Amino acid sequence: MLAFCTSSRFYEHLTGPHHPERPDRLRAIFAAVREAGLIDSPNPLPHGDLYFGLPRWTGQKLIEIAPRLATVEEVMLVHPPKYVDKVRGTCATGGVLDAGDTVVGTQSFDAAMLAVGACLRCVDGVMGGEFRRAFAALRPPGHHAEPEVAMGFCLFSNVAIAARYLQQKHGVGRIAIVDFDVHHGNGTQLIFQADPNVFFVSIHEDPHIMYPGTGYRWEIGASQGKGYTLNLPLPPRSGDRAYLEAMRNSAIPKLMEFRPEFLLISAGFDAHRDDPLADMEVTEEGFGEMTRMLMQVADECCRGRVVSVLEGGYNLRALGRSVVRHLAEMAR
Ligand SMILES: [Zn+2]
Numbered sequence: 001m002l003a004f005c006t007s008s009r010f011y012e013h014l015t016g017p018h019h020p021e022r023p024d025r026l027r028a029i030f031a032a033v034r035e036a037g038l039i040d041s042p043n044p045l046p047h048g049d050l051y052f053g054l055p056r057w058t059g060q061k062l063i064e065i066a067p068r069l070a071t072v073e074e075v076m077l078v079h080p081p082k083y084v085d086k087v088r089g090t091c092a093t094g095g096v097l098d099a100g101d102t103v104v105g106t107q108s109f110d111a112a113m114l115a116v117g118a119c120l121r122c123v124d125g126v127m128g129g130e131f132r133r134a135f136a137a138l139r140p141p142g143h144h145a146e147p148e149v150a151m152g153f154c155l156f157s158n159v160a161i162a163a164r165y166l167q168q169k170h171g172v173g174r175i176a177i178v179d180f181d182v183h184h185g186n187g188t189q190l191i192f193q194a195d196p197n198v199f200f201v202s203i204h205e206d207p208h209i210m211y212p213g214t215g216y217r218w219e220i221g222a223s224q225g226k227g228y229t230l231n232l233p234l235p236p237r238s239g240d241r242a243y244l245e246a247m248r249n250s251a252i253p254k255l256m257e258f259r260p261e262f263l264l265i266s267a268g269f270d271a272h273r274d275d276p277l278a279d280m281e282v283t284e285e286g287f288g289e290m291t292r293m294l295m296q297v298a299d300e301c302c303r304g305r306v307v308s309v310l311e312g313g314y315n316l317r318a319l320g321r322s323v324v325r326h327l328a329e330m331a332r
Contacts, residue, residue, distance in 0.1 A: 002331040003125055003134035004039060004062040005118050006030065010139050013111035015103040020277060020314040021139065021153040029137045029310070032320025038062050038327055052320050059331055063131055067118030067138070070161070075116055077164035078157050078191055083148045087112065087155055097150035102140075104155070112140055112155040119162040122307040126262075127170045133298075133306040133330050135267070137323070141311045143185035143266045144212060152183065152212060159266050159309050160191040163198055166262055173197060176260035178251065178294060179204070180243075180287075181268020181311040182278040184215025184231070188266065194225040199258045201251045203232045203243060205271070205278055210236075230254055236279035240286030243271070247290050255297045263298045263306045269313030269322040277314050284318075288325035295329060306330065 011023035028050060033039055036054040039062050075084055090097050091109035115138040122134035142159055144152030159177055166172040177192070179185035179202040192198040200221075207215045221229035232246045255263075269287060271280035298306045308330065313319035 001060070001131040002062050002327065003065045003122065003131040004033065004137070004327070005065045005067055005122050005134055006137040007067050007114060007118070009114055010111050012107035013140055014105040014107065015153070019103055021141070024316060025313065025319060026137055026139060028316035028320040029323050032324050033062075033327065036324045038324065038331070039064055050316060050320070052317060052324070054321065054324055057328065059328075062327065062331065065121065065125065065134070067114050067136070068121050069110070069113045070116035070120060074120060074165060075113070075156055075161060077168065078161045079147050087150065097155070099149070099151045102150040102153055102155065108140065108155065114138070115140060115142065115158050116156050116161050119158050119307065119309055120165055123162050123166055123170070126305050126307055132304050133308070135308045135327055135330060137310050139310070141268070142309070143179055143181060143188050143268070143311050144183070145187045146190050154187065157187045157191060159264050160188050162264055162307065162309070163192070167197065172262050174199070174258060174260050175262050175264065176201070176255055176258060177264045177266065178255070179266035179268070179311070180271065180290060181266055182271040182275070182280055183211055183268065183312065185266055186212050186214045189214070189219065189229055192225065193222045193229060196224050196228050199228045199230070199255070199260065201230045201232070201254065203234065203246050203251065205280060206233045206235050210278065234280070237281055239273070239281035240283055240289070243282055243286055244289055247293055252293055252297060256301065259301045261302050261305075263294065263302055265294065265306065265308035266311045267308045267326060268311030269319050272313065272315060272318040272322055274315040274318040275313065277312070284321045284325045287322045288329050291326045291329035295332065
């Protein structure tokens with residue numbers, strides 16, 4: 001049983017007319033998931049004339065769940081209070097946070113709190129046995145946010161907060177985070193670099209040429225966490241073959257060795273060949289195959305428990321189609 005967690009309130013995080021991280025991304029996902037028949041929502045939120053050409057899903061429907069707002073205490077599992085205040089203050093008037101690419105509007109703080117809450121809602125549902133796995137279609141994304149710095153369109157570190165919450169509220173011992181967004185998950189890495197109980201794997205485009213310029217192979221964690229960070233940078237124009245090789249030969253064996261009790265996925269789809277922000281050549285089938293491998297790890301190590309959280313992906317058609325493939329593999 002797979003849950004699908006989203007909300008039209010995420011559309012209210014406005015980033016301006018020309019920003020790639022825009023509300024239409026979630027409208028496209030919703031439209032694609034609905035067109036494919038993964039959900040039977042009576043409230044279509046059509047995205048213009050976007051048509052995804054997707055085959056009809058014949059498996060079990062997804063359970064649609066609503067996110068909740070996170071509390072400030074929950075956000076403080078990762079971010080210090082003064083950072084939370086800074087984000088709240090900048091959002092009160094709208095503006096730009098920190099490095100300059102993270103634009104916020106007056107509804108952005110609430111959207112960011114709801115994004116964190118969506119992750120926690122999914123985690124609670126899986127841990128409580130309400131459903132087996134969950135996917136959260138949310139924005140703003142999270143994997144670039146550091147404890148005290150917003151960057152790369154990210155306000156709060158959604159997946160990292162979910163991992164800390166799993167440790168503290170649910171007493172989960174070993175957690176794996178797999179990040180296949182085309183950009184390195186610098187925030188997540190920083191937060192867990194010294195934690196041997198959280199194994200972080202990131203597959204991304206070569207940091208010599210790609211934002212944010214971190215995620216080299218030699219970044220393997222610090223002090224007690226040494227060996228619990230695995231970076232797999234790939235050269236530009238890498239496609240399904242290179243991604244699947246990295247996953248099969250490097251990520252999966254390490255994950256099996258670590259034997260996580262819970263798997264979190266930072267699911268960015270900007271390695272797609274049609275994505276305007278990067279140079280990779282991954283197809284929907286590639287994302288589906290990577291997902292299938294990760295579900296096998298989850299089935300073997302953690303009773304199938306997976307929460308996957310949206311990060312990037314900026315070509316609307318590619319994003320919608322890729323998410324549908326990801327969900328189809330998660331739902332099996
Ligand atoms: Zn990205």
